[in-house]
Amino acid sequence: MNSTMPAAHGAPRSRAAALGRLLVLTAVVPAELLLLAVVLGSFALWFGLGIFFLFPATTRLARAAAGLARAYAGRWSGVPVPPPYLPRPALERTLHGWFWTGHDYQKNRRFASVSRTLRWLWKDPATWRDVLWVVLNPVVGGALAVTPPLLLASGLYTLACTVLALPTPGLAPDLAPDLGLGAPLALPLALPLALLLGLALAAAGPALARPALRLHGRWTRLLLGPTERSRLARRVEQLTETRLEVTEAQAAELRRIERDLHDGAQARLVAVSLRLGAVAALIDRDPARAKTVVTDAQENVAQALQELRDLVRGIHPPVLAxxxxxxxxxxxxxxxxxxxxxxxxxxxxxxxxxxxxxxxxxxxxxxxxxxxxxxxxxxxxxxxxxxxxxxxxxxxxxxxxxxxxxxxxxxxxxxxxxxxxxxxxxxxxxxxxxxxxxxxxxxxxxxxxxx
CATH class of the missing domain: 3.30.565.10 (Histidine kinase-like ATPase, C-terminal domain)
Incomplete structure (x- = not known):
């Protein structure tokens, strides 16, 4: 029921919108290359000089970029990609004042938090999938994003050059623009071919825009989607939470039933028992008074039965069964x-x-x-x-x-x-x-x- 990913808006309905989105994805490739340099630099500092404090920051930066990629895959490509990260383990404090990180004990809370975060990020497979995406996406994702706009631009450029190469009445053949199409005798044959090529490229760009955008979303899901391990971990977490909530709800329901029985039917049955004891003492010396007490006891029994019926109806209504x-x-x-x-x-x-x-x-x-x-x-x-x-x-x-x-x-x-x-x-x-x-x-x- 809970998700932090924006709702998917679906694939674009027009080719122009798909081309616009591909241009945006192409424009962010330089930022992805900068992120790649930062991530690789943090790993070099860690393994080369032992400076590991940059690893959590750069990893979270990569997770933020991957989160944006998942959001855009759902919003723009119609390919929802749920976050795959394992839940962060809780930091528990023992009775002796030490902090348990899920792996070791630390006396200082700050050191314990750093140890927990490092181990959590390092052992999560989604972290390395994010790093792999940072490495590969500028090439693969960039190629998928840039191909349709590049085809359209190439087609328009070819058409423009072809129009400029058309012969002008009254202009000498040797003064015609030289586009590398051969001698003037070959110009009439080359121009129709160039025109067809330009039209084909200009039409291929918009035609491939939506398939390329969907393919870009699937590529994002391939690398950034949840793995089987993260699915199982999330499922175990959900089942654990559900079990605890159901157990608490059952305990609360049992307490309610016990309270209703104690305050309602049980109290009335105790009153009936006391009244019947009084009847035993009154039946010989005051039969009229004993009859009144028996009538009151019958009323209490009837009310207790009604309360028991209401209680049973609250547990499971008879009409439902x-x-x-x-x-x-x-x-x-x-x-x-x-x-x-x-x-x-x-x-x-x-x-x-x-x-x-x-x-x-x-x-x-x-x-x-x-x-x-x-x-x-x-x-x-x-x-x-x-x-x-x-x-x-x-x-x-x-x-x-x-x-x-x-x-x-x-x-x-x-x-x-x-x-x-x-x-x-x-x-x-x-x-x-x-x-x-x-x-x-x-x-x-x-x-x-x-x-």
Whole structure:
């Protein structure tokens, strides 16, 4: 759900735009050559003189340049390139005051930070792929970028020279411009060939602009895209975070259930037990009073049963288990104090944990629309396509929702992350707010009612 890379705008629609972008990529080649000199100089100082303090700075400079290349590959070439870097290890302090860098112990925090940074940059394969890109891109990337504009310029130059070489009426043949096309007798044959060559070159430049731009993006992705190791490391990190969040959410849910049982049904059952003890003492000497106590005990039992039903419904709503996600959301819409339109297109049922996650995520979204957005109506769209269960909640509230300012949206993110789901939020100030949840899952055939 989180990415620092700008969104890809796709390949250009016109050849002129592609040529312009290739000219920009060509113009930055001198800066890339300067960066190459700086990077090679830092390595020479490290291995030659032992001066290693320039390595982190130049490596981060190379990472910044590579980040720009990834962004332009996504924005201009339509080839998204996610960052491949391994996460920086945490700097942990032991009980004895030493700092653990992930490799060794350091007494000084600054030395520990430098040691951690050096080892992190040195052991990350993406660092050396960045260095390889710095070395090769001025040649390969520069050639890909400069070829279409160079073809166009060559074609225009050839056409201009051909036009200047055309015979002028009243001008002696020996006064005609000499373009190296041979003797005056060969001039009538050479001019059409030069004209065709110029037209071909001028047409080839714009025709190859968009393919060359796409090829430049693929070249960038080849060197700067994530490797299999970085993908696995990022996946392990995501799974670790998800496991911790799910564990915390489960612990919080268990505490809530325990609190509800302790403060609700348990307290009422204890009161019933005390009242039944009082009945045993009153049943012989004051039957009327005993009857009143029994009636109160029955009322407490009924209230305890209702609280237990509410608690069970909060854990897993019966309508969700019996009738599926679509009907569960329609039943949920009836309990929300605003007008909700539920539209569902499901050819079957998802797994029970997935249905529960989507149900409570939609419930939280509708609750936020009522409490924080002041919405008057909302819409829930539920559809399954291409292996994804997609739920979209839209409300006409005041907008301005931000996951960083509250726990509701973060709770939805944690709930969906347990199933590799994603949450997309669009909430401009003034509204409307659109919350899109996607979870990978497969649908089973719909169940047949046994009634």
């Amino acid at each position: 019996e009738r599926g996600l679509a009907e569960g959301l329609r039943a949920l819409a009836l309990d929300v104090p605003l007008r909700v339109d539920v539209r569902a297109e499901l050819a079957g049922r998802a797994e029970a944990p997935v249905e529960s996650a989507v149900y409570y995520a939609v419930s939280e979204a509708l609750t936020n629309a009522v409490k924080h957005a002041g919405a008057r109506c909302a819409a829930v769209d539920l559809v399954h396509a291409d292996g994804l269960l997609r739920a979209e909640v839209t409300d006409d509230g005041r907008g301005g929702a931000d996951p960083g300012r509250g726990t509701g949206l973060r709770g939805i993110q944690r709930r969906l992350a347990a199933f590799d789901g994603t949450l997309t939020l669009v909430s401009p100030p003034g509204g409307p707010t659109r919350l899109t949840m996607e979870l990978p899952c497969a649908l089973s055939s719909p169940r047949t009612s046994t009634s």
